[in-house]
Amino acid sequence: MSIKIDRDKCTGCGKCLKVCPGNLLYKDEDAKAYIRYPRDCWGCTACLKECQIGAITYYLGADIGGKGTTLYTKREKQFLYWHVVKADGEEQVITINQQDSNRY
């Protein structure tokens, strides 16, 4: 369970650094964000939700059944879009209206 930050996409805005509850994210010499302690990630996805350009993806470690599927989010008004991308590129989007309560 951890995240990866795409260096090419990262604009260095620093929002993800700010919200990580474990203070695990830092900036490198080019002011790009990176995760300094990937094994210490809780998997809360706070950083994904901050990243409006989708530079941060979330994945399951191989030790907990990960097979290369990744997750990133996009937000528009009250909608949070969860993009799940399988290793073969197949993409699925689950849309959550934040004004709707969970049914369970």
Next chain:
Amino acid sequence: MSMKLKPIILKTDILIIGGGTSGCYAAITIAEQSDAKIIIAEKANIKRSGCLAAGVNALNAYIVKGQTPETYLNYAKKDAEGIVREDLVLTMAEGLNRVTHKLESLGLVILKDSRGDYVARGHRNIKINGENIKPILASAVEHQENVQVLNRVNIIDYILKEGKVIGAYGFSIEKNTLYVIYAKAVICATGGAAGLYMPNNPGFSRHKMWYPPFNTGAGYAMGIRAGAEMTTFEMRFIALRCKDTIAPTGTIAQGVGAEQVNSLGEEYEKKYGVPKTSNRLYSTVMENKSGRGPCYLKTKGVTKEQEQELYKAYLNMAPSQTLRWLNNGKGPAVENVEIEGTEPYIVGGHTASGYWLDTHRASTLGGLYAAGDVAGGCPQKYVTGCFVEGEIAALSALEYVLGSRDGEDNDQASEKENSLQGSTEEIERKLQEVNAFLESGQSRYSIEEVEEAMQKVMDEYAGGISAGYVVNSEKLGIAARRIEELLESSTALRATDLHELMLIYEVVDRLTVCKVLIKHLEARKETRWHSFHEYADYPQQDDENWLRYVNSYQKDGEIRIMLRDLVKKDEIYEHKD
């Protein structure tokens, strides 16, 4: 460039340590009811720190129609086999609905029926969209003018004067600063302790756990070092979770009515007595031990629509589980969900470990209050109960600051103000202690090695997963010796930056909690809660001798155990001895 920290002195009326669930609510309460100055010191950033980082899927403590605070107390009491502080649980339960309405007014989405009533999920729960509950709370804090939030400041110890808490020391993890914060009252709201035991996934995904891995028992540890009385550490919390992702099971169990089944497809829970929290776990442990594992939540056959709703519910609190389902190409409608017990945690929000408090949430140290997971005696408080405790602790601390409780006049109040000073020698001593970790050189063992050694000791000798959660006196003796040795070697640890300095304090705090936990596990000579405290030398529940609290405090470096009589619901408990 010198790494050494330099001190900055701050003064405030009320210092809140930890900007999580309780800490934020305490700050909002004080700010709305007074013009007292408040500082929140938060290790990360209040926007997403603490237990609510990923969100929460339901509010699990609410008095739904037909229930009362008394029925809530009865439930908590039954689940803990009588070892609760009735005064604390009842005062918590009485505030549940009030704080829920407050959160709704701040923007939390709660499901309502056509009449405008909240829709219940079972006897005590209501349905919400809780993905953004922490940003909602943080934003309410940030709108208060008299609250100063110090993000990325790690508090390490209280400042004591004549037995009273007059503030706290902490350090920034961004700049080389030692914060010396003086306050007329302090509220500890750091949360509980994870990472004491070897976790379910000890490799790359070691932090994929139930409780926030960044809650390292700091609030307990600083209280223990200051001599505060603690209670019920032996009532560990072990969660029953989805395998690997350690995501919640309640959403599936209650949401779609899935039963726990073994590998033979048999529903096994009822074989092991009444359906209490500890028994749901214990029954699963025993089925595995008997060779009938793995165990599952029987979801196979739920509709595609239900499956979609489960995907959404998990994205709102534990996204790893939805990712796992989609990653496998097999959702809960076609495959049962495997479940397992986690490593043990020490918390006061599900179980009852923490500060020994009076009814007003004051600790045994003057000027110090506690709320949330760090506060003992009040299990099953969950998120809403943490809000209520934050509120109660806030009002008590405010009363203490204003002096009305002691009926003191203005002279006495200004005297209190003047006494809010530690000595410069003390600050110097603290600086030396912290800076010693930043000196150049290498310790024999790394911070990580000490942490792993601790987790292995606790796992094998203090009832971790590999020991089937069972302890005995011989093993606890070994654990106590090993933890003492590790505490000794932790003094030689060295940090090359401020992040590592934080990691050193975290491992020392965890070791301190382990030391007290082992004493508590040894002290309660019975087995009252299966798995949570499974004492092989004393396998039976013994009401004659053990319907009492096991409490402790540290004096001269030794942990002293004391037993206290049960506190009933009609009592206003005050600290006397």
